[in-house]
Amino acid sequence: MKNDLDKKLHGILDKWNPDIAIPGRFRSDVWTMIAARQEARESTLWFQLSNLIEQFSFKPAFAYATCTIAIVFGLFIGFQQTARIQEQFKSHYVQSVDPYVQTVRGNS
Amino acid sequence: MKHFAKILLLALSLGAITAALVIFVKSKQIDDKDDLAWIKIQFNLDQEHLNRVRKLHDDYMSKCTEMCVKIENSNSKLRSLVANNSQVTPEIESAIKECATVQTECHASMLEYFYSVSKEMKPEDAKVYMNEMMKCIVQPASRPGLR
16 A cells, blocks of 8 residues: 555656756755764764663663662662551550650640 | 663563552551551560550550549649749649659659560560650650650
8 A cells, every 4th residue: 555655656756847957966965964964963972872772771681680670679669668657656656655645636 | 762661661660569569568467556556567576475565555555544634634733823823833833843743653654564565575676665665755855746
């Protein structure tokens, strides 16, 4: 389907004959500009970095390492969170045995 | 970058699932309405010791309620004397002394309770427990409940 459309389009373009004078070096100038832009893009830090990351990401070791770090981080967050919950339970216990805290809470 | 994004997404999901699992498993072990939940988790008491601590706690709670009434009475007496006077009178002095006496009584009862609970723990746990509970008696300003 796409090939048919391409053929049709090429046919129309071949028949199209604009009456414009094209400079002699037009084609090579266009390619030079494309090459210069491509080079400028590839020389940016972001492009190099993303290229490097992309290359690394195809290595299984990278996937294992990333997942391991994420799991360790998840464990850390989980235990941090439970430590906070335990701190709340400690506070609850202290409040239950301290008559001064209970009196303050009763008055507020 | 699509491949990298997929790995990152997978890693983030794994991290989130791990964190959620830890929180879920840990919170499953806790009854959040139990006053002794902290003691149970922190000091890993077996059922026999926990039952004894619970008995001590229940006995102490009736004393604690009595102390609350005493604190409230002595405080309101002092409050009303202060409000009705413009200088320190012998009655105010006596009310201040009464508040201090109630406080001493309360601290002594709390300490007695803390000692009895600590006897149900392993010696190293008892030390940690006593250190934590001493904050209620020695440094009232840093009580977790008042923060």
